[in-house]
Amino acid sequence: MTKILITGMSGTGKSTAVEWLRHRGHRAIDTDTDVWSRWVTLPDGTRDWVWREQALTDLLAGHETGQGTGHLFVAGCKSNQGRFYAQFDHVALLSAPAEVLLARIAARTNNPYGKQAGEQAEILGYLREVEPLLRESATVEIDATAPVEVVARRLEALTDPPACSGRRCR
Template structure:
């Protein structure tokens, strides 16, 4: 489930006047509580995601070096994010500030430079371990 879109996330105003794109907590809680069969993979990175960590079997960080991430966002055609210089700057800032926080709370890190089929196999193995 890609939680970066639609019903899963929304903007909130913070006390300092800035805004944050966070999970809609009720929607995420319902998603997690209502899922009963098979593996559920939840994708997204939000400042309030830690509230839900106890409900996940694994928290996986998909990581890649800055040059790989920037090359990918520049080359993709299905999403305009990352085309503007300020968006690429934000990606680099997130790598510097946010990625270490994610790494510290992840139960596993997967090198996303690997071919997509290999990354998917690693994720599927985690789901298989859960069902054993």
């Protein structure tokens, strides 16, 4: 069965899409929890929220050996996710303009990240520096300004290769 990584900047709707996909009966995992991710201290003293690599390896391997049923959607944006790209059938980048991201982050109640001015500046920096790298490695880019139902249907369409051709699903 198909394994799809849903990635993108904060505020693109990854968690919301995962919830919608779950309600549609798919196995969909938001990796922005302590079960799937952990804080590490980098050599320069800064901290980074990265995937627990063994947990992701086990999840993906288990899905390949039939322990998981149906299609698997994994959402996250971590500095070590590139190590897993080869294990996914698609890397779907959700993207939206900065003003949309900041408005969504300001309105959300399920995640405190991005409420402070310093965090907002960090998000805008990631949008400039990290999103282009994600775009280069993505197999498809989805316009996340669309309603979540539309975004989730576009993600579902990736499980049927002829339904979504090329790098962009609109």
